[in-house]
Amino acid sequence: MSALHQKSLRELAAGLAAREFSSVELAEHFLQRIRAFDHDLNCLITVCDKEALRQAGLADERIQKGEGGPLTGIPLIHKDIFCTRGVKTSCGSFMLDNFVSPYDATVVERLAGAGMVMLGKANMDEFAMGSSNETSHYGPVKNPWDTERVPGGSSGGSAAAVAARLAPAATGTDTGGSIRQPAALCGITGLKPTYGRVSRWGMIAFASSLDQAGPMARSAEDCALLLAAMAGFDEKDSTSANRPVDDYAAALEASVKGVRIGMVKEFFEEGLDAGMAAAMDEAMAALKKLGAELVEVSLPHSKYSVPAYYVVAPAECSSNLARFDGVRFGHRCKEPKDLEDLYKRSRSEGFGAEVKRRIMIGTYALSAGYYDAYYLKAQQVRQVIADDFREAFRRVDLLLGPASPETAFRLGEKSSDPVAMYLSDIYTIAVNLAGLPALSMPAPLVEGLPAGLQLIGNYFEEGRLLNVAHQLQRTTDWHLQTPGGYA
Amino acid sequence: MTLERDDVAKIAHLARLAVSEAELDALRGELSGILDLVEQMEALDTAGIAPMAHPLEMHQRLRPDVVTEENRREQYQAVAPLVERGLYLVPRVIE
Amino acid sequence: MEWETVIGLEIHAQLTTRSKIFSGASTAFGAEPNTQACLVDLGFPGVLPVLNEQAVRKAVLFGTAIEAEIARRSVFARKNYFYPDLPKGYQISQYELPIVGRGHVEILLEGGAVKRIGVTRAHLEEDAGKSLHEDFHGYTGIDLNRAGTPLLEIVSEPDLRSAKEAVAYAKKIHQIVTYLGICDGNMQEGSFRMDANVSVRPRGEEKLGTRTELKNLNSFRFLERAINFEVERQIDLLESGSAVVQETRLYDAQKDETRSMRTKEEANDYRYFPDPDLLPLVVDDAFIEETVRDMPELPEARRRRFEEQYGLSPYDADVLTASRAAADYYEGVVAVAGDAKLAANWMMVELYGALNKAGLELSESPLSAEALGGLVLRIADDTISGKIAKSVFEEMWASGRSADAIIEEKGLKQITDSGAIEAIVDEVLAENAAQVENYRNADPKKQPKMLGFFVGQVMKKSQGKANPKQVNELLRKKLAG
Structure with missing residues (x-):
């Protein structure tokens, strides 16, 4: 029998149902691992020992009464961007270091409703702005595959925790690649759903028209179970899609034979690491073996996605983060001499350098005289990029490419050069601009480090994405590799 | 696009961020670098393209006019830095 | 020189919804501070707005009443600025695409002429909270109960030429919104607020003069007085060779004057952009028909x-x-x-x-x-x-x-029983034989006037309860002999 922390969600649910172990034992096991490993990894900002054991106790009662579902009693970690009632919700920022949320995010509520047990809150780039987890007020997360390296970001704490088996599942959010890129760098599976599929209520906004929450776990099958509980219409979110949630678990079993997969030409051009290219080739060969048809497709304007993104996202963030003013919650400077001083010092002390840069870029892009050249232009580019995808999906069922141009880079390697950092998301950002679903799953290791294979689906085709990923994971073991020392 | 120090100071003020003289130069360089990246968009002709504000072509849903919230002032103000008699306090505002 | 006054009004009408425009908090007036401010109104991290259907319907009613085009697609935008009564650091409003387009109302001028005043647009937006400046030892207290109350901002064309016209227009809009029942019109509680843009120009000149914006006009009387003061002030400035500065001025009712608002705020840059938390508002024919079906x-x-x-x-x-x-x-x-x-x-x-x-x-x-x-x-x-x-x-x-x-x-019921009245009449005639005699001998032209005496006596005797018409008829008949 494999160790508890190597079991899939289905195995855990089966073990709980068969009383092989209790939810409390499960929570204790993972809390023990957190105590043992997180000092080095720094995956969590908050650990909820007592609350986790209380929730686990309740889950055990549910299971005993036969009222458990597929996720009841299974532990998880929430990215600290989700508001959790009575629990500190920092968003990785000093600004919210003292913020205990008075309410739960819809995602938190739904997963709790499904009986999941929250172990704690995951570290992240400050306000989800970053690709390496180095912008967190709580210090960088280390990649369990090599603690000299970054886990990716912004959902770096979630990805590293799942990779190090500190939790079987975690939530993440993805505004420009923040689920897929860390999933790729840590060797796990992470899905960014279609915009509007998962409620944004209670998820601290970075860029409202791009943000989307999704599951991060070790396999597509686990992600399917999690997404089924997270997804669905929420009347509290005007941008929530009012349409039924597909049966993702059932969709997993379909054959991949004849599925047309488009290799995105632009994602294999210059800039892609050679080892990464080889890993992609191996993954594509495996897909062909399963009967998938691979064709080359082009997203001719994808090179404009990073420039457009760095207008849209900062513009929205500059407005979204205006509420942090030291009046109703969050950091307030000491002894403000007047109102302007209160605003300026509270915000400057509360926000880190990257957040301030983005607020300033966004403020500039929206300001009088620049709106058309930046914001309006970026919205038009966004349309062109969405049209590229629309065109591509006329020919193929799915798109494929790497999730990141390289494997995990070293801590500090890019932190002084914002533009270099931004380019680590070149393969993920276009998907957010278009609002499409996409996942990253482990491909073969490259020089001992994980590489992420990205699959992009058409709107609301999460089921198809998970299906293809699952079929690939049934016949390969890339997703089962565990970083040394965490097996 | 190269920003001047004054531009940076003006943007910082609009965003209500305190930026010291020393920080201005560093920020000027960083922000100008980001704007250079952003301005690669200019190479793309977007004449006549409708701007896209939302990924999905959905319309605003309307909420029935029903009061669903009750008084939770105590809970909400528990995280407030400074309140008195139920009011949030800020340095005196002169009108 | 002869001057012409040019005035445009911006009227903020609070809409009579039960709940706020983007949240389920109550809009009732007068509650304890911050007890009607929910997570959405307070702008907590992670909250989202959802639009109140009734706010939209009320805007449609107004647009229909002023014969304006109702925009089939309108967009909510964020107006970004920092102020303590604005919790999110932006106000959700409508900018480029308002729900109500160009319309008009008619006002009655002195002398009876009718003048048509253009309404440029009317758009939906959320109200801000209130700042309380009284004694908080150097602090200002913020009450956000009002934050998120739906407002319809009604913007007129600069068609008004005098304070009187401005008042007539404001009263007309007040009458329309209260008739429609979309606003309670209560000016003391701030349900109906007016700002005036005022400028003067030499008569015959087409170019508009520099305007000032007058705020805090919470009654029609103040509106009239503030405009009159401001027009005088501007004319004095221009005639003495000075210039009018474009600025916001506050009307001080106690001193009956306007004064410049001493805000340190530089020229505002509101950085409007479409609110990504809200989708385009689409109003179709069926929605409009359903809304105006019960239009008062x-x-x-x-x-x-x-x-x-x-x-x-x-x-x-x-x-x-x-x-x-x-x-x-x-x-x-x-x-x-x-x-x-x-x-x-x-x-x-x-x-x-x-x-x-x-x-x-x-x-x-x-x-x-x-x-x-x-x-x-x-x-x-x-x-x-x-x-x-x-x-x-x-x-x-x-x-x-x-x-x-x-x-x-x-026992005030009138006596209409002719027998009872006749008895009183007879009594009166018997008691006043001399007057009866006089009456009968008088010129028939004088008789009606003389009849009054007898009527008065009968009414007195009946304690005012006898039916006057019957009394008159009976007396005439009996006096005629």
Whole structure:
């Protein structure tokens, strides 16, 4: 029998149902691992020992009464961007270091409703702005595959925790690649759903028209179970899609034979690491073996996605983060001499350098005289990029490419050069601009480090994405590799 | 696009961020670098393209006019830095 | 030089929804501070707005009433600025695509001419909270109960040429929104707020002069006085060779002057952009039809109907439709009394006179429409005379009791029994034989005037209860011999 922390969600649910172990034992096991490993990894900002054991106790009662579902009693970690009632919700920022949320995010509520047990809150780039987890007020997360390296970001704490088996599942959010890129760098599976599929209520906004929450776990099958509980219409979110949630678990079993997969030409051009290219080739060969048809497709304007993104996202963030003013919650400077001083010092002390840069870029892009050249232009580019995808999906069922141009880079390697950092998301950002679903799953290791294979689906085709990923994971073991020392 | 120090100071003020003289130069360089990246968009002709504000072509849903919230002032103000008699306090505002 | 005044008004009307425009918190006025500010109103991290259907319907009603185009697709935008009563650091408003497009209203000028005033647009937005400046030892207190209350901002064209016109226009808009029931119109509580853009230019000049924006005009009287002061101020400046500075000025009612707002705020840069948390608002024909199906009758239509249906004079119809409350009250009186003209007289003369004397609004009247109707009915059906009715009215005003109860208790019912009246008439004639003699010998032309004496005697004897018409007829007959 494999160790508890190597079991899939289905195995855990089966073990709980068969009383092989209790939810409390499960929570204790993972809390023990957190105590043992997180000092080095720094995956969590908050650990909820007592609350986790209380929730686990309740889950055990549910299971005993036969009222458990597929996720009841299974532990998880929430990215600290989700508001959790009575629990500190920092968003990785000093600004919210003292913020205990008075309410739960819809995602938190739904997963709790499904009986999941929250172990704690995951570290992240400050306000989800970053690709390496180095912008967190709580210090960088280390990649369990090599603690000299970054886990990716912004959902770096979630990805590293799942990779190090500190939790079987975690939530993440993805505004420009923040689920897929860390999933790729840590060797796990992470899905960014279609915009509007998962409620944004209670998820601290970075860029409202791009943000989307999704599951991060070790396999597509686990992600399917999690997404089924997270997804669905929420009347509290005007941008929530009012349409039924597909049966993702059932969709997993379909054959991949004849599925047309488009290799995105632009994602294999210059800039892609050679080892990464080889890993992609191996993954594509495996897909062909399963009967998938691979064709080359082009997203001719994808090179404009990073420039457009760095207008849209900062513009929205500059407005979204205006509420942090030291009046109703969050950091307030000491002894403000007047109102302007209160605003300026509270915000400057509360926000880190990257957040301030983005607020300033966004403020500039929206300001009088620049709106058309930046914001309006970026919205038009966004349309062109969405049209590229629309065109591509006329020919193929799915798109494929790497999730990141390289494997995990070293801590500090890019932190002084914002533009270099931004380019680590070149393969993920276009998907957010278009609002499409996409996942990253482990491909073969490259020089001992994980590489992420990205699959992009058409709107609301999460089921198809998970299906293809699952079929690939049934016949390969890339997703089962565990970083040394965490097996 | 190269920003001047004054531009940076003006943007910082609009965003209500305190930026010291020393920080201005560093920020000027960083922000100008980001704007250079952003301005690669200019190479793309977007004449006549409708701007896209939302990924999905959905319309605003309307909420029935029903009061669903009750008084939770105590809970909400528990995280407030400074309140008195139920009011949030800020340095005196002169009108 | 002769100067021409140019005025445009921006009116903020709070819409009478139960809950806020983007949250389920109550909009009721006067609650303890911050007890009606929910997570959305407070702008907590992670919260999202969802639009109130009734706010949209009320905007559609207004647009229809001013014959404006209702935008089939409108967009909510964020207006970004920092202020303590603005919790999110932005106000959700409509910018490029408002829900109500160009429309118009008509105002009556002095002398009776009608002038059409253009309404540029009307858009939905959320109200801000309130800053309380009184003694918080150097601090300002922030109450966010009002934050998120739906507002319809109604922007006029610069078509107004005097303070009087501005007031007439503002009153017209007030009348429309209260008739429609989309705003309670309460100016003390800030439900209806006006800002005026004022400039002057030499008569004949086409180019507009530099304008100032006047704020804090919370009554029609202040609106008029503030504009007049400001026009004088601007003319004085220009005539002395100075220039008008474009700025926001606050009206100080106590000093009756406007003064510059000393804000350190540089030229505003609101950085409007479409709110990504809200989707385009699409209003289709069915929605509009459904909304206007139950549209209340508008003042103009009601005035015309009052003339036709009740046979009222244009003046009376105008007075009685001045507000929806008055018109509703009047129709309430008529419903009980039946006699429309009598009802109009009693409402306009007795009721309004009493209200005026007591310094009360119609809404505060101690007499309900039904009660007044009950009194008028008794005049109409000859139960009491108009004279007796006046004393009954006074009694009703003081005690709150019904006309019938008072008439019954005090035995005020008119004597209409001709036998009983004849007996009194006979008595009077017998007691005043000399006057009877005089009457009979008098010039027939003088007789009607002399009849009054006998009528007075009969009424006195009957304690005012004899039916005057019957008394007159009987006396004429008997005196004729």
